[in-house]
Amino acid sequence: MTDSTTVATSSASEGAPGPAPRQGGRALTGKGSGRAGDKVFLGLSSGSAWLIMVILAGVAIFLIIRSLPGIAANWETSSELNSGPTAGFANFWAYAGPLLWGTIWAAFIALILGTPVAIGIALFISHYAPRRLAGALGYLVDLLAAVPSVVFGLWGIIVIRPFLLPLEEFLNTYLGWLPFFSGTVSRSGSTILAGGVVLAVMILPIITSITREIFLQTPRLHEEAALALGATRWEMIKLSVFPYARSGMVSATLLGLGRALGETMAIALIISPSILFSLTLVTEGENSQTIAANIATNFPIATDLQRSALTGTGLMLFVVSFAVNFIARWIVARTGPGATRKTRTRTPKAKTA
């Protein structure tokens, strides 16, 4: 008994196995191999951590290597680039510019439509729904995140497109003087508005789950103080919840933006695009195309150099979404509630799926 206690104190105090085996016989079992195993295990696990950085760097490096021929090529003279999906552009930037615009435009529409609803849902679950139901209701919203994106795309084709047609006609007829609703209204419904609605549905769960967690972390005393001063529930939320959760809401929105930027299938399946700068929401064939959908649509039929150009646009998408995610995480890390415990405050996010 005394033997084992001395061993225990010595190794516990150092947080690692003791420098030499003590007198206790049992402590010797597999001591030598254990030490080697320790080293191997530490090597393996820190190696994995390094590997993640290598992978991330690899993504950037291989995209750059693969896309250089397409970016550097002379688009005016290259016969390969003057046919198929890349035909008719003066250089790579003339090709990628409208695509980048379309990507940001579609994601922006999705954010405009999705963010208020997502924050409303988060408020409902965290502050309005009956306590006992809140968990189950949150799970329902998280189920949205489990639906594969291609299924949302198919759903958008046969449900959302026809559903939005009357609305699009209405907007075009009565608000056609606005640039957004001008042009010839779509007959099939393959508009960027339909794509934006489906994107909005897809970014709901990520924004909701993050804002919900942050709303729930509002200090109970702040809320009770507001209520005790006679505030209604909404005034309490305005006074105590929103100020506390502001940076979290911003970063959740940015993460939703990141998701919307990279979403491929919904856009590729739903809208009928062309590569141009366009603001119109309710036309077909005159919508801006997004980078991801353009790659998905044209990759199978593209030649090698064209694929290189497509990879170049993919590199731009990578840079933009990396930047958006970087900023979002940076805001969380810097100013998020309980900045010191930030890794733990986001824990429930992993359970959502």
Place this chain on the structure above:
Amino acid sequence: MTSPAIDPTRPTQGIQNSLATGQLPRLINVWVVLGALLVSAGVITLIGGFNITGTLVLTGLLYLIAITVASALVENGRKAVDRLVRGLVTVAFLLALIPLVSTLWTVVSKGIGQLNWSFISQTGGSSFNAETLEVTQRVGAWQAIVGTLEITGIATLISVPIGILTAIYLVEYAQPTNLLRRVVTFLVDVMTGIPSIVAGLFAFALFTLIVGPKAFSGFSASVALCVLMIPIVVRSTEEMLRLVPMDLREASYALGVNRSLTIIKVVLRTAVSGIITGVMLAIARVIGETAPIFIAASFTDNFNANPFSGPMQTLPVLAYSGIKFPGQDIDASNDAAWGAALLLVLLVVVFNLIARIVAALFSPKSGR
């Protein structure tokens, strides 16, 4: 206490409760909803035929207006705003349920017709009859099922060890101030936001540099999925390892067990159910990825069980290509797409269920 006259919990009828004046009755919400529903159903029917979407939209609007006006009249402006917000927030939640229900309903109703044994067991695709010059198209998903399972399986085999080991490093070895730890934690967060199609392009670029221009293969798609899967596994495992009480580790060190054995035999064993749950959810997440597989493994109608060469078909890609690049028989292609979508949703449901069951059955007995 003894006299009922001063019992505050049971006010005598007829005496007006001063605390309850200037308030709408408790069940006002129910009545307003019912009223709004009736009115809007009537209005919609009068205008141009009953339809359920229009009725529900109008009901929502009417309810919000009515409850705000009623509250502003009987109560006061602040309470009216409060009720309005409560209504808006509830409507937002109901709004989110519509796509969920509608999506599942659409997939099930369109796909259920395809879901039979021959769809699962036969290889789809078109065959050309040289004598009659006719192309017949078979509807089948066997090649896609095999492809999905192989690609996801390989991706899981690669991602899970890397993900778990990284999480172990972050939680067990690195000090909170360690620069590597902070950088990796941050990068893992950022990695979860990488667009899936970029992962596909990365795998394609990598393998074209290694193998040459015809680099489509199932393994390449697995590598693409790994980029998406590793951060999910790291995050969920990290959360689970953090839940393991420090006492267990200290008790183990106190018995003279070294660090690696403590991690393997104590920490991992305690957290195993949570880790498996996380892995299952990660699989469910990547099994539905379309874009990276589409880029890295392309699509094909041929049966190909060799992940290291040639294009491979998968369920999500079958659902995509069946609509976007249909064969000669467009209806048959679309049918195959819907069948594949339903199979995919079922797979996702199965993995989610396994995750829940594992979490429920194998959680540590001592806990809670």
